[in-house]
Amino acid sequence: MKKLIQGIIEFRKKRAPEEKKLFARLAKEQRPDALFIACADSRVAPNVFASTNPGDLFVIRNVGNIVPPIEACDTGMIAALEFAALTLKVADIIVCGHSGCGAIDAVKYGTACCPHMEKWVEYAAHEGGDLTQANVLKQLEHLKSYPFLKEIRLHGWWFNIEEAAVYAYDDKTKRFVLIDDLHN
Ligand SMILES: [Zn+2]
Numbered sequence: 001m002k003k004l005i006q007g008i009i010e011f012r013k014k015r016a017p018e019e020k021k022l023f024a025r026l027a028k029e030q031r032p033d034a035l036f037i038a039c040a041d042s043r044v045a046p047n048v049f050a051s052t053n054p055g056d057l058f059v060i061r062n063v064g065n066i067v068p069p070i071e072a073c074d075t076g077m078i079a080a081l082e083f084a085a086l087t088l089k090v091a092d093i094i095v096c097g098h099s100g101c102g103a104i105d106a107v108k109y110g111t112a113c114c115p116h117m118e119k120w121v122e123y124a125a126h127e128g129g130d131l132t133q134a135n136v137l138k139q140l141e142h143l144k145s146y147p148f149l150k151e152i153r154l155h156g157w158w159f160n161i162e163e164a165a166v167y168a169y170d171d172k173t174k175r176f177v178l179i180d181d182l183h184n
Contacts (some may be wrong), residue, residue: 018123019054022054022126023054024057024077025055026054026055030055030058030088031055031057031088032055032057032058032088032090033046033056033057033090033091033092034056034057034058034089034090034091034092034093034094035057035058035059035060035061035081035088035092035093035094035152036050036057036058036059036094036096036154037059037060037061037065037067037083037093037095037096037101038060038061038065038096038098039061039062039063039064039065039096039097039101040061040062040063041098041101041102043100044096044098044161044162045160046059046096047152049159049164049166050166051133054147055060058083058084058088058090060077060080060081060084063102063103063117063120064097064101064102064103064104064121064124064135065095065096065097065098065101065135065136065139065142066103066105066120066121066124066135066139067081067095067123067124067139067142068091068123068125068142069145070144070145070146070147071136076105078146080149081143081146081149082148085146085148085152086145086148087102090152091152091153092153092154092155093143093149093152093153093154093155094155094156094157095108095136095139095140095143095154095155095156096100096157096158096159096166097132097133097134097135097136097156097157097158097159098132098158098159098160098161099132099144099159099161099162100132100159100161101132101135102132102153103117103120103121103124103135104121104124104125104135106118106121107121107124107125107126107131108131122148123138123142124138125137125138126176133158133169134159135157136156136157136169137156137169140154140156140169155168155169156168156169156176157169157179165178165179166178166179167179168182168183170182178180
């Protein structure tokens with residue numbers, strides 16, 4: 001906790017004055033470009049690896065970057081997706097998985113101590129080569145079950161923690177490629 005509090009004090013002293021204009025603008029409204037769905041894992045920090053600022057991304061995070069299909073009636077998820085699509089009108093949705101995901105370990109090895117986790121990961125991928133990558137594709141499929149997301153572009157990303165590198169799913173080659181290569 002000490003580190004966290006120290007960070008807040010430091011932010012208020014140094015960065016907040018520097019970003020005064022940005023926060024004054026953000027106080028009036030938010031206009032994020034994209035909805036970013038990521039794992040709750042502490043090592044996955046989208047604002048760091050995508051160099052984004054406050055206001056750039058609307059973010060949903062949970063264990064395993066899972067989007068239950070609409071039939072699952074997960075009110076929290078449906079509300080967040082509705083808000084992103086219908087109020088904020090985001091143009092893109094990114095599902096971002098990562099290497100060494102604990103949710104996928106739970107799929108592979110089970111997790112007797114966390115019964116709710118076991119139920120939650122029923123929505124994760126249960127087959128495929130690299131399950132953490134297959135899980136990204138599975139969640140993209142689930143997003144397609146939401147009629148109000150039809151017009152929004154969907155993207156599958158995967159963060160390799162050791163390399164600190166982001167890979168994007170390439171529809172043409174059907175594999176994840178370094179995002180630099182896909183967009184150069
Ligand atoms: Zn994870």
